[in-house]
Amino acid sequence: MTTPPARPQVREALLAAAHDELTDHGQVGISLRAVARRAGVSHAAPKHHFGDRGGLLTAVAAEGFDALAVDLTTAADELDSDDAPAARLAALGRAYVGFGLRHPALFDLMFRPAELHPDDPALVEARRGALGVLSAAVTRVAPSELEPSGTPDLALLSWALAHGLVVLARDGALHRAAGRATEDKALPLGLIGLFSAAMAGEAPPEAP
Structure with a gap:
């Protein structure tokens, strides 16, 4: 027993x-x-x-954001201090996409407010911590001519792109559109690198 x-x-x-x-x-x-x-x-x-059930799922989602923050921070820490900001953003984007592809059910739950208590303080803090790591990386590559007030929107766009790549890659739509095998994980990760280079005004990496 x-x-x-x-x-x-x-x-x-x-x-x-x-x-x-x-x-x-x-x-x-x-x-x-x-x-x-x-x-x-x-x-x-x-x-x-x-x-209640929502409280339990909220706690699970908060742990998911904490785990995502660890992955993002680890990706950033593995870079050299002299790496270009675009490389940092690309590394974080790849970590975000990788997390979503490895943990599909948890990833879905984390962004399903109808299933959660969205104003729960622990959830709000965990979400802010994880997405804040991405926002900081975007701030470092934001074009100098961009007004400071536009940086949050740029961070939102970057997050939406990474998040959308997870969903499209997981469902196979991204690979079908590109004529690639669905098990080809290099496609979404390569697109992250392309976007990051474009954001920083750098030469794009080799096509995924």
Whole structure:
């Protein structure tokens, strides 16, 4: 018989179980009862710790943004200090796309406000932290003639491009349009490099 987790570990066990349920069944298939059963705790435990299904999914999404922030920061830290700003933006863009392709169900949940408590402070802070890393990279490559007030819009455009590449690549639409095999992960990553170079006014890399 499996020993249930100690009380201080119940929340962590529930979150781990929710991540597993999300991976196996998608967000539609997640229920508090199934998560509790998978975590080996009482059926009342999820409600006690998270309030409702939306609260549980919100906590999972916040962890997703934290994990994305780690990936983005790691990508930035692996660059040399003298690397061009465009290289930094490209590295972060590739990290963003890579995260979305590796964790499709979690990635979808993170940007589904109808499934979450979108104003939850922990979620807001985690989302701001992850997307703030991208925004900072965009600021460094923004054209000098661009008014400061336009930089947030440029950051929004850059994020939308990276996010859209994840969705199009995952669904196969990007590869069909390019006449490429769907398992060719170089296509969306190469397009990120092309966009980053164009943003910085640099020579484009080789075509993906």
